[in-house]
Amino acid sequence: MLRIVIDRKHCKGCGLCVAFCPKGALCMATSISPRGVNPAEVREEAACVGCLNCTVVCPDAAIEICELEAAD
Numbered sequence: 001m002l003r004i005v006i007d008r009k010h011c012k013g014c015g016l017c018v019a020f021c022p023k024g025a026l027c028m029a030t031s032i033s034p035r036g037v038n039p040a041e042v043r044e045e046a047a048c049v050g051c052l053n054c055t056v057v058c059p060d061a062a063i064e065i066c067e068l069e070a071a072d
């Protein structure tokens, strides 16, 4: 199971991660972050396939994909 972690404080709201996600797992928030922008947010975590496009294109390293251990 994959967890998408977006650092709202560092995201500058450029939208690159949303544009380059092939699965539509991300979107832009309607709320304003501490940085004064509309940051990226998770739209559908289950859709994420772990391709890491979002982490590669993010200019501020504000997004991370973590693999969670499955609960037994």
Ligand code: SF4
Pocket (backbone or CB within 6 Å): 004, 020, 021, 022, 023, 024, 025, 026, 047, 048, 049, 050, 051, 052, 053, 054, 055, 065
């Ligand atoms: S790892 Fe790939 S599928 Fe998952 S949110 Fe990032 S770009 Fe989308």
Ligand code: SF4
Pocket (backbone or CB within 6 Å): 006, 010, 011, 012, 013, 014, 015, 016, 017, 018, 039, 040, 057, 058, 059, 060, 061, 062, 063
């Ligand atoms: S690419 Fe990075 S800075 Fe740009 S919207 Fe996505 S998380 Fe925010």
